[in-house]
Amino acid sequence: MMNFGVLGTVEAHRDGKPIDVGSPSSRALLARLLLSRGRVVPLDRLIEDLWEGEPPRQALASLRTFVCRLRRDLEPEDRPTVLLTEPRGYRLDVSAEQLDADAFEELVRRADPQRDPAGALELLDRALELWRGPAYAEFAHSTWVQVEAARLEELRLAAVERRLATLLTLGRHGHAIPDLEAFTRTHPMREEGWWLLALALYRSARQADALSVLRRARGHLAEELGLDPGPALRQLEADILAQAPGLGVPSSAPSREPAAPVRIRCLGRDHLLDCASDVLGAAESGDGGALLVAGEPGTGRTQLLRSVEALARVRGLQVAWAASCRLESGYAFGVARQVFEPLLAALPDEERARLLEGVTLPAADVIWRNRRTGDLSEVLHGLHWVTVRLARRVPLLVVLDDVQWCDPESLRWLAYTLRRLRGVPVALVVSRAVGVPSDWPDMLDTMCSMMPAVRLGALPRQAATALVMEQTGVEPDAAFVSRCVAATGGNAFLLAEHVRSLHSDGRPERIGRWVSGLLRVAGPGAAELVRAVAVLGEEATPDAVAGMAGLSGDRFAGVLSVLVRMGLLRDGTPLRLAHPVVRRTILDEALIASQGAVHIGRTPFQP
Structure with missing residues (x-):
């Protein structure tokens, strides 16, 4: 099956493998035909657009050459079934399922935060993951693409706002705040972002910060446009000052049952358990955290990790546990598979299939199908998004014991994940036996240096x-x-x-x-x-x-x-x-x- 992408640079894939559409003229022709979504593009319109109103004398002959080249790129050994010749021009026989822009719009359409906020969040995340850059990126200055590119960008921004609003509906204000801060910095003229950021701060018991955000919004609008904030921002400011009851978390937001007052003990190490508890709290609030537990053999690293696991389960987190083994240190992605296989196996088939599609596909081949089809960067990126998608269901604790024997591919995954924990409800707690030789000492030291650490010694x-x-x-x-x-x-x-x-x-x-x-x-x-x-x-x-x-x-x-x-x-x-x-x-x-x-x-x- 052939698929096409325009949410970024224009690209084509056949059965998941990229097609090299090499020449600029072929890429421009492909983009212009994709713009018409399967409709016929007349010859005169193609000539007008591809040459920006200044066609050469032999434009028609050149266009036909472009068509032949593009056909060879798309279907080198087959009769033309995609790029079709029609009486008045040419068209691409492409269904909505084959074009990422159509798939994006369909996912956004299906998202219904009022009826199913958790399901809507998943759909919006999947929709936004399809974006690789500005729509029709390499043709952004061509007049024929600007209207459609602007339309798609507006839909993207609206989807981002809906996703952030859905996080607030779900009560995940701490998770939403970093994204809203970034959104308002890059799009200061969009009042919806300011409104959501102020509300998220207020619901996080940061009333002064919420009012400060509204003042910043007023300043931006006045300086850039000479306008006052709209009615929604003005009303929100009044409600915050009055501490209006309606600003609380919506009653539809899911809430966990309060955990029973269980005290998890770890003999002589309760202060270290408190450090781990802080990392769990960061994950619960929607932000990521990590902790390295280091100690000589026999000092109780595994017992401390078991106590952290018990604490996480009491608090309602999902837990993935992996233990490196010296005999398996040459097994590529062995530790990553230990982490993800039980979590994926516990999901219903339909939900697992949704989680392992799109950007996560290269990772799915490694951790679920035991084969590798993408390069390392694609697999690492896919594993990151598997982690994100799992954690967005319920905050996730990943525990890894004896990291000194971890395989190098999983070490790279851990380092990749550590650099991207912000805004992801994941806690990563790792143990290392101090002094025990590793087959990959430099890589191990680099990864461990990326985490705050606690050191176990003799028992008090x-x-x-x-x-x-x-x-x-x-x-x-x-x-x-x-x-x-x-x-x-x-x-x-x-x-x-x-x-x-x-x-x-x-x-x-x-x-x-x-x-x-x-x-x-x-x-x-x-x-x-x-x-x-x-x-x-x-x-x-x-x-x-x-x-x-x-x-x-x-x-x-x-x-x-x-x-x-x-x-x-x-x-x-x-x-x-x-x-x-x-x-x-x-x-x-x-x-x-x-x-x-x-x-x-x-x-x-x-x-």
């Missing part, structure tokens, strides 16, 4: 006491808590597992598996180096450790640097394991592995 004493009590079921002795904290450095995971093993009189097997996993991530030589530090104890000088581990100077320095950044080792002389309980676990594992060897130092600890 009060939180450590509460955690010990959770594991044992009794109020612990202060000295016992102190010994446990000293053994684990207050690392949340190690503390919980250490206390559990003591309470059950068993070996800390989960600590052993945790250490083994980290050493595999740290790379070759890490297990040997850590074991050497554990065995040598107070004699663990760098030279002694390197010799026992069998690591040369540069290789030893590289492995040591990784282990220090991960928080497993403390640099210095002697080298030390950061947590005594980890040293004890490594020695126990080595002893078991030695199976009675005379010297434990001869049997390497194997992760």
Whole structure:
């Protein structure tokens, strides 16, 4: 199927793929025929318009050449079925569904904010997404296009105003205000924009700002046109001063049931949960927000993310959760698919089809059909609009755990999204294991630098006491808590597992598996180096450790640097394991592995 676009530069597509209409004369002919919406354009009118009233002597022959070229571009191997010759001239056989301008007008016509404001908002968003620039952009100075281009631009501005008014009807004033500020700056003579901005500010408890906006509108109109504001602006000013009851949110606006007074706790991290709550609040008010949760392995990043997820669900947000995996870091858009697939699968088929059409189509191929048809920029743009469309239904929280193992394509999507969060009801909360190597360190650092961050460390004493009590079921002795904290450095995971093993009189097997996993991530030589530090104890000088581990100077320095950044080792002389309980676990594992060897130092600890 062939489709045409005039809401921007003139373009043509066949089955979703662009058609190269290369020559300026062919593009001008295509634009002029599209302007007539399938009607015949007489030869003399085509000649008059294409040559702007100054046709050459051989204009008719030149026109026929243009027609032949355009036919070859549109249908190089077929009989002409689109560009048709008629007795008086030429026409394009194009239906309303094939032209973006007609599709735009139909979507706007169907939008009914009075009966269905949420549905109207979706239709208006889809309509406005069709615009790529000024209508018939490259022919804006041609006299034959100016009336139609002006008509379409007026329809676009009216659709923008209807969309913003619909946001107010839905009670989403915070979402509308940034767009209204931009709209009034670019179109200061349109009183509707000023009226909506003042009303949105008033409904956001910003009465003084609302009155200031109305004064700005009065100043613009007086300076540019020598006119006073119209009746609607004057009446709104009077109503704001009187705090008229009718200025409140319309009764038809949907409202969420107030959430039950649930208190989500996060042991020792409630102040960090408050930071995340602020990000959720930004999304709820229609503006985007992001937060990076960073910490060494075992400090409780995932638990904090689970608490944020629970808080978001209590507050009525939709939640998408993804967890990066080291084994899947080469799977293109793997994390993005984790985010979007469950959300899309939960939608009715018809609603999902509407969401995955138009500008989102390249993204739909990646996240829903598991194929890639567009270039990276098209996919990223499509993913952004999938995010926007989903969030406009209900504010959205996207949670991503262990971003250090994210695939590069999804990292690019995250960076693309972070730069475009303003005015989008999305909260993005991401965790990163500090020091854990990444296959894409520069890209990861760049993306993480775009977010405000909180850093997790050792548990505060009060939180450590509460955690010990959770594991044992009794109020612990202060000295016992102190010994446990000293053994684990207050690392949340190690503390919980250490206390559990003591309470059950068993070996800390989960600590052993945790250490083994980290050493595999740290790379070759890490297990040997850590074991050497554990065995040598107070004699663990760098030279002694390197010799026992069998690591040369540069290789030893590289492995040591990784282990220090991960928080497993403390640099210095002697080298030390950061947590005594980890040293004890490594020695126990080595002893078991030695199976009675005379010297434990001869049997390497194997992760």
